[in-house]
Amino acid sequence: MDATGAGATGDLESEALKRKKRIEALRQLKEQQQQQSADESTEQQQLPGPLFRSYKPADEELQKSSLPLAVPETVDRQISHDLDKAAEPPNVEEIDLLNLAPRKPDWDLKRDVAKKLAKLEKRTQRAIALLIRERLMEAKSDGVDLVNAVNSLN
Known part of the structure; x- marks a missing residue:
């Protein structure tokens, strides 16, 4: 009985060592993949440039980042738009008493x-x-x- 018990114990230990080696190899592979993805993300990530809304920069490179000046709308267009809206008849919906009255629970x-x-x-x-x-x-x-x-x- 001692011979079979010693052989079984040796097999178990060798299997445990193989498992440990496989787990260690998987850990190293995972770490390498994470490192590569981190390197790629830092290379691909590009920071946004400044966007000037009300500031007018003196430098020519920074002037590219400024927004173009907004063209104000003429008063004539606004007035004509308001008059067109006023000319349309208002949409008056008839009030239904069933919708106003409270409903039963x-x-x-x-x-x-x-x-x-x-x-x-x-x-x-x-x-x-x-x-x-x-x-x-x-x-x-x-x-x-x-x-x-x-x-x-x-």
Whole structure:
């Protein structure tokens, strides 16, 4: 038993060493990839230049970074635009009293159930018609008229 136990222990130790080597190799590979990606990101990253909005730089290189002067809109255009807006009739919506009045707390539930109720109403009407037909068939055999069959249903 000692021979098999010693052999198994040696195999386990050698397997553990192999695993440690693989893990170390993976760590080194991961570190290299991270280093490369960090180097690439610093090379690709370019800082934005200054943007001058109200300052007029004296240097020619910096003048390239300044914004062009804004052209003010003429008063004539603004006035004509305002007059055009005023000429259009105002959009007055009629006020609906149903929209102004407060709704009952369960209005949304009723709205959601309305489709299902419509479907059930159709089924109910079909079932009532089927019952009336069945009673008429029985009535033909018994000799009872249509009025009694319909009245007995209600």
